[in-house]
Amino acid sequence: MFVAMNRFQVRRGHEAEFEHVWKSRDSHLKEVPGFLTFHLLRGPEYEGYTLYTSYTQWRSREAFEAWTRSEAFRKAHANAGEHKHIYLDSPQFESFEVVQEIS
């Protein structure tokens, strides 16, 4: 199993706007082959920003990479540039392999 995470530094005072952008977007993720679950997470408040993290589980790295090359991905990210003022810095992308699971 594969996990893609993005860490977002959202400027203080723009948290509601950031959450609205995500909640109002029709990502069609559920229909993407290999997609498992997505969480948007609100984290700690640091100097000047609130940390948010997106956490997406995929059946495999290959499924994730196929999605990044798809039309669905392009559409979901088409308007990303409109909201640049929300962020203190660029998102930080990190990917992971699941080595242990307890549930």
Add this chain to the structure above:
Amino acid sequence: MFVAMNRFQVRRGHEAEFEHVWKSRDSHLKEVPGFLTFHLLRGPEYEGYTLYTSYTQWRSREAFEAWTRSEAFRKAHANAGEHKHIYLDSPQFESFEVVQEIS
């Protein structure tokens, strides 16, 4: 829903040892009230270390905090000091509230 994450900087060459410590530990997490799921994630390789992240979902922040005060928590972390040479730096703890979920 609440998520607790820890980021670990594991010295290069100690990855197998780090994973063994986690896999061989009897955490009894499944029996803890409010526990949902746990993932241990192997991430990118940086200069001098491999990033690992633990990702634990709880029904609420209160359930997580009750666990940190429990005997089960104390037992699970009793031997943490034995493995200090594995790490380049202290683990970085961050907690999150789930603001959106797709699954």
